Amino acid sequence: MIPQAFAYRRASSVAEAIAILQEDSGAKLLAGGHSLLPLMKMRLANPATLVDISGVKELRGIQRVGDEMVIGALTTHAEVAKHPLIRTHLPALAEAAARIGDLQVRNRGTIGGNLAHADPSSDLPAVAIAYDARLTVMGPAGRDVLAAEDFFLGPMVTALPDGQVISSVAVPIPASNTRSAYVKCPHPASGYAVVGVAAAVAVSADGTVEHARISVTGAADCAYRARQVEEALVGKTASLETVHEAAQYAAEDGWIGSDVYASEEYRRHLCCVYTKRVLQKVLL
Amino acid sequence: MSTVFGQVVKRREDPRFITGRGQYTDDVQLPGMLYAAILRSPHAHARIVSLDVEGAKRVPGVVAIYTGRDLAEPMGTVPTAWIPPESSLKTPPHHALAVDKVRYVGDGVAMVVADSRYAARDALDLISVQYEVLPAVVNQVEAMRDGAPVLHEEAPDNVAFHWQIGNVTDEVFNQAEVVVRHTIRQQRLVPNPMEPRASVAQYNPATGELTVWVTSQNPHIHRFILSGILGIPEHRLRVVATDVGGGFGAKIAVYPDEALVAFAAMDLGRPVKWTEDRREHFLATTHGRDHVEELELAGTRDGRIQAIRVRAYANMGAYLSTAAPGVPTILFGLIVPGPYTIPYVGVDVYGVFTNTTPTDAYRGAGRPEATYLLERMVDLYAREIRMDPVEVRRRNLIPADEFPYHTPTGLEYDSGNYHLALSRALDMADYDGFRRKQQELRAQGRHVGVGVTTYVEICGLGPSQVAGAVGFQGGLWESSTVRVHPTGKVTVFTGSSPHGQGEETTFAQIVADKLGVPVEDVEVVHGDTARISMGWGTYGSRTTPVAGSALAVALDRVLEKARRIAAHMLEVSTEDVECADGQFYAKGAPSRSVSFQDVALQAHMAWNLPQGVEPSLEAQAFYDPANFTYSFGTHICMVEVDTDTGDVRIDRYIAVDDCGRVINPMIAEGQVHGGIVQGIGQALWEGAVYDEQGQLVTGTLMDYAMPKARFFPNFETAFTETPSPHNPLGVKGIGETGTIAATPTVVNAVLDALAPFGVREIQMPLTPERVWRSIQEGGQRS
């Protein structure tokens, strides 16, 4: 578990990081290092150069900007989990961040690194999709905004173009009649999600589900939006029957996989159980 | 007398461990040191067609590269040191590096020595090996079938040994009122001590002396065996293993790796270090368990067990590791009847070669396997005759007045009060109350269950005569030297080799108790063959009963001499001297006293010693125990199963253990806690899984689930104390009891919870998916 030799460069600004990525095709960004370094130690990733962005101040911090919470890419899971505004407005994000790995991982790992890495078992992708988050990315040609929903393409594959840096994640603050939550079945070894489900659901005054965004992580090749669950909810009365009926479809929108720990059949089942549980939390 | 025996004294070793000041093998830094890395086979079974090291040699910093062919001649093979008699044991050669063929993923192929760890590791990638991949077999039952791939030509049917014991006949089963049959599998486990294995070797060409630092539970055994592999005389070989970060059996074995490192150090004339990484630990350090067992129990309708018959297939891996053959035979078969008065027992064990990492002792070693199958069978029997499983146990436990008790497998249990431990545990658990509540909860659709294990463990390994009779290639006695310094401070040299268990504290308590000196005045030295005359190490719950007893005998000798000197100083006869709290008194005149320290000083000054008494105050003892000791107890666990997901939650865990007299309740409790955690690890989470090609698919800590503190409630522990009658301290062993008892306790609790679904078996580890499936399938069946 010793990595290959690599060059180490420290970027002091996003522009500098982008410039290094452009001139060195073997370079990779290093944020908290909690996904990249384990891969390097196993020699599954062998970047020629690491560009350490952990000192880039413009990538840090959590702010409310209008109706959005804007979270700098370098914000750690621990900072996200304890931030008062996030806990108030985006409880599913706070819950998910608080349950990532262990204390050390939460103190080092970053939201930008987590989303960029796109581990299919990561917690944050589900929450980002359910909250309809937008990723601000910067590259040689300037700034761009990508929807979380379109960002995750496969295991460790994202829509982030080569050589670009995620600078922040903007999450719209849900309307006041929206309730949101994240529930997770953790893998007993890694703590990653075997299945994790995030839900943000708005209910009108008469008890009808007005709006629902549900996302599932861990079960499939990447986090996905459970559209059929959403469709089964919207327009229905928020009731136990509705929850049970809708949760049946939780596995329908993803490519559910098998591994040594959990088979496809069981994962599909867990998708339904955990979707039921998260919906009970937000609806009943 | 002082009361330090039986008191909580904080572990004296901990400050150095928890502040990073321990001196582990990897902490050894020597001038001019080189670093070794070992190329390991990526295939489970393959012929080495060609091996080219030229590219690797060009990596800057590489000093030497060795292959199996280079070393086959100068180095001896790695031996097996336990040869059970009448078992037709095969010992195919185990070369330090594979010569023609690799037999498991992780088998050593070449060693690079370089001036940095990085260079050594980089060079591994540049060694090009051409393999002809052969079919592999990872399952022991399949390996015995006709046409299975053959690992060693010496064992064409892959059977490494076949061992039997017992007195059972078919007759007993034919006439039995009730026969329960079952097959279970006890999965393979990866020991994962916090400290991985490591070795450093330094050779002095001027004196011909070789020093080897190694992560060992038994440095003298390491010296004995390494001297054979390397051809170095024992008196020129020093093995040091002072601070060792856990072993759980995996650091008993002598591995090829430390022999390779030592060879390179001698060959190159420079110190060489090797430290395994966690990935390497998964592949190249011995694994534990891995049995398939076909079981039959015969009993009466009213709950009397008459016979138990076991046919076990033990997966030995690709080679027979140091103690491996003793684990599924002697340490397993003899204890199969457990704490019960079972008149007929039959055990039939096949040890089988497969293309997997070699297995060997793992905390409990054989005894957890025996206890697991027995306790599972007792519960199935109870279910069959519709009797409460506790009642079945009550009817079969050996009564307290039948000790010493002789088992049909030839053991003599020294002492016990099994019913007392059971009733204490039942009280703590409020067993009857739980059974009532279980009914209520079931009516509400909640599934709680309770598991009760009554167990007995062979501890205190063991009488050397017996060791010889059962084929262990060594003695099992222990040495102890007590050296009193002129100021009355004491250094103890023990042949056992604690690696986290706390004997630096408990042994100091034994000294303080006997000599009346403060615990702080005692230093306990272990783990260095240059400082300790001889010893057989720490495993088999033997350290306190055997090495502790050696210490007690040596202390008596010191005390005897001190008393003679004190008598001389007090001008009374030796019989008229009394001794308490570190003071020697003239009988009837307590104002006339000399302290232990005064005596120590006089012993060393030697200005005025009694006639015939030699100067100094030091004694040595070599203690060979008269028998094993037998710890026992009852563990109870309560669980709730989430039938939607199959998740198991442990609600309560109660342990009543009896390890004879308890020296330090906190340390004993700590051993029980760790043992329980490890035992439940096997029940619920841990499992080394190989695919058909022999790749270890749970080969990192990201997919092999070690137990974590947050998975557990607080454990409720208690001790009963039934002294061992045959050792001077009355002690037994506590290091393995938790592991032995916890696994069946938890599994039986889960099966009890799922009884309404008709579930009889769930393969360990009881992952949520397996539990959930068993409910689906059981539900369909019933």
Ligand SMILES: Cc1cc2nc3c(=O)[nH]c(=O)nc-3n(C[C@H](O)[C@H](O)[C@H](O)COP(=O)(O)OP(=O)(O)OC[C@H]3O[C@@H](n4cnc5c(N)ncnc54)[C@H](O)[C@@H]3O)c2cc1C
């Ligand atoms: C023991 C352990 C347990 C864990 N458990 C969990 C868990 O339960 N749930 C969970 O979700 N995660 C878990 N993780 C992963 C953890 O959350 C990581 O911190 C996270 O996935 C990656 O963040 P990082 O800052 O460490 O990224 P790094 O490891 O530094 O980088 C990861 C990847 O993202 C790229 N990258 C980093 N920052 C940016 C950026 N701003 N823009 C573009 N690309 C970037 C890097 O180049 C690299 O390819 C665990 C990790 C460990 C070691």
